[in-house]
Amino acid sequence: LCRSTWGHCSIYNKRHPPGFSYRELYMRLDEGSLTFNANPHWGIEYFLSRGILDDSAKEIAKFIFCTRTLNWKKLRLYLDRRRDVLDDLVTLHNFSNQFLPNALREFFRHIHAPEERGEYLETLITKFSHRFCACNPVLTRDLGLSPDAVYVLCYSLILLSIDLASPHVKNKMSKREFIRNTRRAAQNISEDFVGHLYDNIYLVGHVAV
Incomplete structure (x- = not known):
């Protein structure tokens, strides 16, 4: 039950002391999440003080990546300070x-985009x-993509998403305009x-929802 909610904790890979209880661990994980x-x-x-997590950026990142009970606004504040x-x-x-747009959606599902630029x-x-290019060396080479080019495309996708989704924008950007810009x-x-x-x-929707 612990692993289904908190997919990764450092304590899972440690030898448990006498009297260890997964029920107690569940209660501590729940309290820590709150x-x-x-x-x-x-x-x-x-989590660190109770030995649930090791004090390393990699372990904390794995915990965040595999946990769905953390408030995304609080998580955003934490990640902004812990680069x-x-x-x-x-x-x-x-x-x-x-x-690319699907990868960006997946990224923003784990690491929520701020509300303002x-x-x-x-x-x-x-x-x-940089991560997208590292994961797709052949694709980026064939398409002539670089991290700088992907950066530009991501901003274009975000702006297009806002344009097409916002009820306040009456004159939506056309496909021809998007390509030209x-x-x-x-x-x-x-x-x-x-x-x-x-x-x-146009068909799937916003990349940063």
Whole structure:
């Protein structure tokens, strides 16, 4: 039951002391999650102080990646301050053979995008772009993609998502306009590929929901 809710904890891989109880561990994991959702730094400290997590960025990142009970707003605050944990969390994603908008959606399901543009969003997109290219070396070579090009495409996808989804935007961006605007910033990307990006957003929806 613990593993179904908290998929990774350092304590799972340790020799358990006499009297160890999974029921007690479950209660502590639940209490720690509630603490995290009130104050993320106190929550992580709770897990560390009770030996549930080892004090390393990689272990904390694995815990976050495999846990679905953490409040995403509190998690965003924590990751904004703990960039070392964010780095390890990004490397846990495998975007191999994924279409770019789908990979971006998966990324933002684990690491929620901030509500406003700023340095943190730029950091997330930069890290995603490098990870996407690292996971798809053949694809990026064949399409002429670089981390900088993926970065530009990600911003284009986010802006297109907002444009198509917002009820306040009456004149929606057309496919032709999207292709023209995107290829101005990323000239070596084929028109067909950019067109497929538009179709995905139009049919599937926002990349950062």
